Structure formats: structure tokens, C-alpha cells
Amino acid sequence: DAKTTQPTSMDCAEGRAANLPCNHSTISGNEYVYWYRQIHSQGPQYIIHGLKNNETNEMASLIITEDRKSSTLILPHATLRDTAVYYCIVRVATGGGTSYGKLTFGQGTILTVHP
């Protein structure tokens, strides 16, 4: 699986958009970008994933550059409850997305949302 690079920490004001970058310059054509987050003392939580198109769900938006070497997770209106460690993970999915393999977590970005 491709390696990812994320900033160690970021701050955001409550109510503003939080934009979390991730570099994955060695990504392969069949690798997806996943985002998970881990709130203190809880297990990780799936946020969103994408291959090459931008994606949006009820939690966040994922913007992937055209060359797929980087992506940005956007929390449109950050709240205090969004304070967490955010993990960007790149992993291959095979057979139309039916691989069940492991996730390799890096150090992630500590996002702190301030009042």
C-alpha cells in the first residue's frame, strides 16, 4: 500500500471549514483513499473514501487532485465534537471493491476545533 504524509496537527475555529491535506504521491491506479478519525478514547470511525472523483457524504467531502497524488478532507462546518485524530489511508481494493484487507494507519493529523 502507498505511503501517506499528513501534517502532525491543525487548528480550526468552530463553525469554519476544516481542510485536512494528505499527500500520497506513490499511489497506484487501483488504490483508494480512505479517511478515518479517532476521537479520544474511542475506536476509529470511517468517514469517507474515494478513487478519483470527488466524494461527499453527510460527514465530509473528499477532494482528490487530478493526478491523485494528494487529497483534502473537508469538514464544512467544524464543531467541537470534530476534535480528533484524522487518518488518511491508501489501500488497494480488488474485485470491484471486495477486498477485506487490513488498514495501515499512520500517525494522522490531530485536529483541534476551538470555540
Next chain:
Amino acid sequence: GAGVSQSPSNKVTEKGKDVELRCDPISGHTALYWYRQSLGQGLEFLIYFQGNSAPDKSGLPSDRFSAERTGGSVSTLTIQRTQQEDSAVYLCASGVTSYEQYFGPGTRLTVT
């Protein structure tokens, strides 16, 4: 609906003792994973089960660690002759698709 549950939530054991950690996945999830997270560290993959296939044990750190999944549902992670470096939060996750893994709250293991 019910999420992934793990028991016990906390376990304190003496060095050299064996421990068993339990994971109840979400009903119908065919994939089950174990990870661990040491203090201040990221998550480390241990093992995963997918249906009736042979488990991927590539992340188990030593032969003191083993896991089984009975009837395609409940899983038990066993650590024999525990060492202080085994102290960590042990997380279980289950899933159906390749995209989402649903994590439990974890078991905090402390080896004294």
C-alpha cells in the same frame, strides 16, 4: 442497531499470565479484524478473518498471540505469558464491504 462490542473494557493482569479478549462483531459482518494501539502510537494491525478463508495472521507480533473466530461470529484474541510491552488498547473491527470497518470501543490491557 448494535455496534461492535468488546469485553472486558479494562483488564489488568500480572506479567506471565494468559489473557483472553472477546469481540462480538456486528451481526452479518463477514470480516473481523484485530488491531492494537499502544500509548501514543498509531494503530497496528494484528489479524483478520474473512468468512471461511484462512485468517491473515501477518500482524501478530509473536507466537504468544493467537486468535480464533467461532461460527463466523465471535472472536477471541489470546495472549499467553503476557509481557509489559503487551500493554495497549486492543481494538476489534468488523465489516461487510471493503470500505468501511466498524470499530468497537476496545479493551485496555495493562500488564503489571
